[in-house]
Amino acid sequence: MVRLLGRSLLFIVLTILTQVGGVVYLLSIFVSGRFVRSVSWEVPHWVVKVVSFIALYCIAICTVVPALAALYGRVRMPMFTSHHIRPVTIWTCLLNRNYVRPQLRSAVYEVGDKMAAKYPGTNINYLDANFPFFNGFPLLPHLSHNDGKKLDLSFCYDHGSTGTPTNDVPSFIGYGICEEPLPGEVNTAEGCYAKGYRQYSILRYIVPQGAKANFAFNAQRTKGLVSLLVLHKAIDKIFIEPHLKSRLGLSSSKVRFHSCRAVRHDDHVHIQVR
Numbered sequence: 001m002v003r004l005l006g007r008s009l010l011f012i013v014l015t016i017l018t019q020v021g022g023v024v025y026l027l028s029i030f031v032s033g034r035f036v037r038s039v040s041w042e043v044p045h046w047v048v049k050v051v052s053f054i055a056l057y058c059i060a061i062c063t064v065v066p067a068l069a070a071l072y073g074r075v076r077m078p079m080f081t082s083h084h085i086r087p088v089t090i091w092t093c094l095l096n097r098n099y100v101r102p103q104l105r106s107a108v109y110e111v112g113d114k115m116a117a118k119y120p121g122t123n124i125n126y127l128d129a130n131f132p133f134f135n136g137f138p139l140l141p142h143l144s145h146n147d148g149k150k151l152d153l154s155f156c157y158d159h160g161s162t163g164t165p166t167n168d169v170p171s172f173i174g175y176g177i178c179e180e181p182l183p184g185e186v187n188t189a190e191g192c193y194a195k196g197y198r199q200y201s202i203l204r205y206i207v208p209q210g211a212k213a214n215f216a217f218n219a220q221r222t223k224g225l226v227s228l229l230v231l232h233k234a235i236d237k238i239f240i241e242p243h244l245k246s247r248l249g250l251s252s253s254k255v256r257f258h259s260c261r262a263v264r265h266d267d268h269v270h271i272q273v274r
């Protein structure tokens with residue numbers, strides 16, 4: 001009974017984290033059991049289970065998942081830099097959180113190339129996208145990344161000490177280190193908190209803030225990025241915190257407030273296609 005509960009819990013956790021990890025886990029139980037019965041080596045069963053899971057999971061995410069995702073109209077964002085677009089962390093790819101509709105990837109690739117032409121040396125970091133399968137399957141903790149149409153991008157930064165542009169970002173997961181409102185700017189985070197939306201700044205308090213001093217928000221390049229996104233006809237909506245919309249002088253109706261039910265968007269920009 002305890003074993004069944006443990007396996008069920010692991011199945012659920014792996015499914016929530018990776019969408020396919022739970023299924024691969026069940027397969028690895030079967031494969032590792034067959035393997036242990038068929039060889040005479042004295043290998044602990046748990047070692048065979050772990051190795052089986054890792055091997056099967058790697059095979060699945062590199063071959064089976066991308067092929068099947070195509071049937072659901074989704075393609076992978078790149079694991080390594082392509083068209084000046086790269087993941088902020090390789091875990092985004094390893095956890096299958098990098099799938100989008102083809103038109104969204106094409107749009108981001110075009111914007112990446114244009115950014116690099118305008119600001120040589122610039123690479124754009126992408127964050128969470130969507131899982132490979134099923135509309136409506138949640139990509140926690142996001143409210144809406146469930147149909148292949150959504151993608152988060154990092155802002156652009158300078159080195160904090162030298163002021164020279166960098167492609168690195170202050171947060172190791174890309175979220176949670178915010179470009180806070182300046183005196184006189186609207187403070188949406190405070191307003192949402194006051195209305196009872198306690199989750200609005202949650203990542204700000206979970207993610208370590210130590211690296212923030214090593215970076216400075218680059219308003220010019222970030223405005224350049226959002227402006228190119230605005231101009232692309234495939235991009236339908238862009239979410240960014242209201243004080244940054246105002247600070248960067250973004251007037252397009254595509255640039256909107258995401259509501260207090262989401263989390264703050266002064267640590268990244270959210271884009272979506274129709």
Ligand SMILES: [Zn+2]
Pocket residue numbers: 142145150151152269270271
């Ligand atoms: Zn988003």
